[in-house]
Amino acid sequence: MKNAPGQPNPTRHAGLGPEAQFQAYLAEGRFMIQRSASTGKHVFFPRVAVPGTGETDLEWVEAKGLGTVYAITANRAREGSWNVALVDLDEGVRMMSRIANAETVAIGTRVKARIELLNGQPAVVFDVHSAVIAR
């Protein structure tokens, strides 16, 4: 059963810690982030409490999946080049990721998340969201 984006899904993977729960959702093909029920504040990377304020009323919500590139670098190595980006999700949290099928992109580019296997493990990557003009 899949929740609508932004709707809580409190019971899945109970007993696991936040890191393992995040990974378990990814393995199911779902990109979930935490949100504090009382403050509405989102948290990433997943933790047992909201950093700085300590609320423990964190529930899992499906990420909307849209974000903006905050910073980016392309690693240049003998084995090839790959980018590493920091993406600000529209929910107000930042994550490290990769912009797929691009050597690099401009900071400010709007991007959309999907789950891909990286070295055999499911991970969130982003595609350029061409329908939106970079800001």
Place this chain on the structure above:
Amino acid sequence: MSHSLRGKSAIVSIGTAGMGEAPGRSGIEILAEAALNAIGDAGLRVADIDGVFSASSAHAFPTTSVGEYLGLRPSFFDGTMVGGASFEMHLLQAAMTLDAGLCKVALICYGSNQRTAGGRLVSMSEPQWHETPYQARHPITAYALAASRHMHQFGTTREHMAQVAVAARAWANMNPDAFARGPLSVDDVLSSRMVSDPLSARDCCLVTDGGAACVMVRADRAKDHLSEPIYLLGGGAAQWHRSIVTMPDLTVTAATESGSRAFQMAKLKQSDVDLVMLYDAFTITTILFLEDLGFCPKGEGGRFVGDGRIAPGGKLAVNTNGGGLSCVHPGMYGLFLIIEAVTQLRRQAGERQRPKVDVALCHGNGGHLATQITVLLGTRATL
């Protein structure tokens, strides 16, 4: 009150060893040689050391390794590990410990053979699980991300960053202990191999061997020693994140807080500083710290360094030893900032000696722009 540490302790000696390349010697051997040089410089005996402060990328328990190797039985020891800034923290810890009477003679020391042992940066830093899938190549990935953002937000250019490397090399060319010497132009930096956009090989610090040590005592005991005491006037620390992902704004470091705390304790301002020693792991860090420590407005760092201002003959003397970019960088560089500051404050810097140096600022950076520690050192005239 935090300012109660102002002028209460002094560095009475410094020592280095194995600067650049020290083939066939282990890290702790290089460290011990530097420590013995410092102990001798102060006219002390090994057995006088009763405080040990050290951090290491190769020793899980650095103070016990150092104590055992030198045959010490210290009453206080501290192995705070926050990366390259650890040694600025040790200076603060030693000042507090001396003031509290928990030890009388503090040795702060570091040594590494990571150039001849492998030529790659050695780190015990563990991967961050939420970064792992993306194959970040830290530390350069983190600093390249910060540089990309600074360029985007403030119009900083690769030429600006190259000016930092060129200035460092010009200083290194006046320092016989510097590892990388010889001409270096902005074009050389721009055309060097790209490692992680926008940082090229010449935007990155060296990987060298090297050891350094200093001995610190209470100010009222400093006159008992052979060489000119250099006083700790102020110190401040700040720490905001571990992973570059959680750094709130990649263009603003916690040096904004560590610097103002250090200046407040020292009762000094930026215009009082004669020598600025900044941890230049990458060219972007010099620009960030000039801004965050108040030597130029936020966002102006690139243009600030753009006209040779921090090079020999410029208005602000920065990293006169040649820095981590051209002098020495054996994995962790923080103690070498202090070595150069003391050398300049004692007027022993040879060809690169600044005409007037009474106050020096040393700024340590640790991890991925994470831990920031600023200390202000001064001659007796500043007390």
